[in-house]
Amino acid sequence: MPEPQDLDPRKAAILEAVVNEYIGTAQPVGSQHVARSAGINVSSATVRAEMVALEREGYLVQPHTSAGRIPTDKGYRYFVDQLGEPGVLGPAQRQKVSRFFEQVHGEMEEMLERTSGLLCDLTSYASVVLPPGHESAPVRSVQVVGLGPRLALLVVVLADGAVEKRSIELDEEVPEAALTQVTVRLQAAAQSRPLGGVLDAGPSGDPVVDRVVDLAAAAMADLVSADHDRVFVGGSSRLAAAFDAVDTVRSVLGILEQQLVVVSLLRDVLERGLSVAIGAEHGYEPLASCAVVVAPVPVDGHEVGAVGLLGPTRMNYPQALAAAKVVGERLGQRLGSGEQAGQQLGPGEQATAAGGARGRRRRHAGR
Amino acid sequence: MPEPQDLDPRKAAILEAVVNEYIGTAQPVGSQHVARSAGINVSSATVRAEMVALEREGYLVQPHTSAGRIPTDKGYRYFVDQLGEPGVLGPAQRQKVSRFFEQVHGEMEEMLERTSGLLCDLTSYASVVLPPGHESAPVRSVQVVGLGPRLALLVVVLADGAVEKRSIELDEEVPEAALTQVTVRLQAAAQSRPLGGVLDAGPSGDPVVDRVVDLAAAAMADLVSADHDRVFVGGSSRLAAAFDAVDTVRSVLGILEQQLVVVSLLRDVLERGLSVAIGAEHGYEPLASCAVVVAPVPVDGHEVGAVGLLGPTRMNYPQALAAAKVVGERLGQRLGSGEQAGQQLGPGEQATAAGGARGRRRRHAGR
DNA sequence: GCTGGCACTCGATTCTACCGAGTGCCAAGC
DNA sequence: GCTTGGCACTCGGTAGAATCGAGTGCCAGC
The missing domain is CATH 3.30.390 (Enolase-like; domain 1)
Structure with missing residues (x-):
């Protein structure tokens, strides 16, 4: 299999521009748009020539003649592999995460459910939270x-x-x-x-x-x-907006309802050391139009849980990766501190019977 | 408010024919179709005249001139009130229910979740199961x-x-x-x-x-x-098929994710003694294009839980009502027998640690 | 090797004509 | 007096033609 790094810098820049544009607009991207993008200092004709090459190599496709290009799964894969750092969240997002983990409290199930809600909120994709197994908990x-x-x-x-x-x-x-x-x-x-x-x-x-x-x-x-096979799924309504074909929505929702499938999918991706599975990279045919972003939830060193995001292949990968990574880490810390001390209450929480009605009524994440 | 029973038999028959036809086809129903229906022995011209009256009284509307009629919420309401008996399930459905309650076993949460799956399966609408509260359980x-x-x-x-x-x-x-x-x-x-x-x-x-x-x-x-505020929601993917407007799907799914809203909606409908809430009858504006069918889950006499179905207003009410009623009753019996004896295992179940891997892996209902 | 120019393609949009399901109305008939 | 068949009319949906324009591939010139 050819190394994905075999693209010269200009091709890479063009591919990146196409991906970025397409993620935002969901419209095929033409050579002129690319030529106008930041970092591209060649004419549209040159871009066109490069695009022909990129198409020949399988990174782009044309939906039809005389249309712009859209990335293939391979194109997304290259794009994702290129961005070495998972990227960082915007300040507003960061604050949301911090605020969330400061104030969240209550039983673990509720916390996981609300974590799933947080992820949806951050990314507007459907989210999945796999709770850590507790084989090792005393x-x-x-x-x-x-x-x-x-x-x-x-x-x-x-x-x-x-x-x-x-x-x-x-x-x-x-x-x-x-x-x-x-x-x-x-x-x-x-x-x-x-x-x-x-x-x-x-x-x-x-x-x-x-x-x-x-x-x-x-x-x-x-x-x-x-x-x-316990799993918390949130934000499935976001999928309705992400895909325009109604039956795609239907089938993807149907899959999210089969918890076992979701669990094994996430575990599988994680086991293969990936953080993103694009299109058909995971084995599930019905999810071929989806991408899955996974991040481990490391509790006290060893990874025991996972958080995931499910969206269309034209997903905002930098954002999704950053969100999953951060939330996974923070959740792990939180659960880890609990493992040692059983601590599951927020620092500012009153010393009283925990999880009063106020907090409990604030569930957002769907199951 | 005028009595809904103020329709003469022929108008009622015509309304019923329109509702039945529209439920099946989702197309506006013309006078000829009605005239050909069983039970209508007048010409299409007469039907037209009656339809004009029904429209004037608010039971039907025309999407536009020179189109057939579709029922209004008021029309559905009359239709539902007319069918005194909730109707019975087909033999195949009945068997499904019986088989389900024969073989279901395991912890209560899992049973409720799978019950929700059963309801979806029977009706192809989204289903909701409100577990009985246990204030009264010793x-x-x-x-x-x-x-x-x-x-x-x-x-x-x-x-x-x-x-x-x-x-x-x-x-x-x-x-x-x-x-x-x-x-x-x-x-x-x-x-x-x-x-x-x-x-x-x-x-x-x-x-x-x-x-x-x-x-x-x-x-x-x-x-x-x-x-x-615990609730089990299943079959939300069915909603994607029921509505053709994507944003309707999105907003309805979004509501199903807010468990608290769903719970209070169902409780509210049930408290008002209704078994069906059509369109705006429940207070929730965003669900105005939906109908909700509710049935109590009576455990040992007093009603403590509920099962519900959520679908488009052009829902198959007889079927949905029958399914909800039967499943609610059976579930109540099952939980009731458990209340007395703690019995939660199927009759044919082996005397062993209950809910082995085989059973547990068979979850269908989404959350 | 890059660029501007140019002919070409083809989906999307618009416009028109037309079909037909369905209506409202009316005069004739039971 | 209700019912019915007939008839003119309405109007959404479909089909076809014309047009538009974004975008491409190719090529000659810088």
Whole structure:
């Protein structure tokens, strides 16, 4: 595969001008526009000649003869690779981010949801927030609560403030006392260990208790893999504006509704070390007219979550990259500080029952 | 305000024919089409005369001269009021519903989300599921878990299987033992009482414990009002197909993202005893081109939740009403049986840790 | 190698003519 | 007196022709 860096500086400048113009106007860009752009000091005829070359090499296409050019996916890719630095947000945007992370508070789910709203607000694209998995978060508490004659609920509290639950259906009626015993045994076996690393509790002598402990342990193992498909999607209404074809909107929205697809898409892109997937670069055919920008949410060093933006391929990449990067980092810091101290409240927050009605009612991000 | 029943049978039949036709085709309906409809045994000229009257009375409008008629909101309203019975679902639909409620299982949140998916599937409109509030569900367990030096987490398990949590920021460092004591005291005060009716725990002698108990009690009171703005929205992609104006789609999607608005809209419609709100009947200007169908989710007699459908005013009301009614009822039964016995697993479900990976991966409904 | 000039292309826009679904009205008929 | 068939009229939608203009490719000259 040919190196993308094989463009001479003038071609690169022309390509950049086309991309920038097209991102703004969504109209094919003609040679005159390019010639008038800053940084281009040649005539339109020369630009035309270069454009022919760029088209031959696959960076541009003409929608039809006698129209301007628009970038191909390859063109966008080159453009994105060129801008080494992710760019910075404008001052207004920066302030929005700072203000957001100063004042945000409440339970983690709500914070993630509102983070998704922030991203939409910053970029006007649809946003996705993948919460960090908590395989590695130490267990703070395990509890088995009876709900009915043959039904119990396993409730696990993790050090990062997450609470997970799972129903357990029992083969037989189990007295409350036995469940208490189960809780005690599990608590001992799981306390301070990561969720994935809960050790066997060992036999207790009471077969009923052992049986329930086994069921609960299975449920806990299940929880570890379960939290992968949680995801917060926001701003899907922005997509309606981004695409003009109604059925494109419909199909993209439909995909955003399949959370599992979204999750694996983002993880996949992230795993390949990319921060942008343009057009068909991710495998999903139905999203071929979309670009995805991803940034990790690094919590205490290792990356555990992700934020993403979904928009048309003619996306404002510098802005989107900057927004995703900054928000991902800040979110990671926030979650990281929580991991250590369980801190999830804003600094200015009153020392009181957290997340009063005032804050909670301010949800903006859609799911 | 004139009674809507002031239409003679023939006018009513004509109006009905227009509505039915228009729902199907989205095209203005001419007098000839109506005259050919079943149940209309007069000539097109007569139909025309009647249509003039119907237009004068506000049930129909002409988009322009020499076009057919389309129903006004008032016309739809009459139509909806006429069909006394909500109608029944087709056999295929019925089967889908039955199959769904036979096989659905897992935690409540997931079930509600998938119910929302079911509604979309049945009607091809966007759907909303308002979970029942659990003010009245008895508390099964209360726990305060320390997360950091000055942060604790209140975890409440309710008899219906719901788990609620709230962070508590502490004024000072509280030893683990004190938190345990707090848990014990709260447990005693709250056990088996509804969440809203937790009594005062009374002084314990230890001021630190009392302080934390107070904070926790405040947090619990807060939880009661908190669960109002949870809502599951599904099938927003369907809206893109329902409206042809792109900005209508955009604004409606934007509204669906504001969960609080959706919740209060549905509650409002339900409180007014309506099952359908057409056009401007609900107060929300931006949804003037939409109709909302609502059905209660009655759990053990009193209505506590709701399911809703959001579509264009030219909605298939009989189908939507039937679907909402049936799904609302079935969901209520399901949740009701859970209230008593905590039963949330399908009858055919294996007695094992519930909601294995297989089931969990099958999410369809978008948020 | 760059530039201005020039002929050419082709989508978009405008204009016109026309079709036809649908209406309103009216006189004749049951 | 309601109903009906007939008829003139309206007007949005479609098709075709003419026009416009942004943009291209090519080429000769600087």
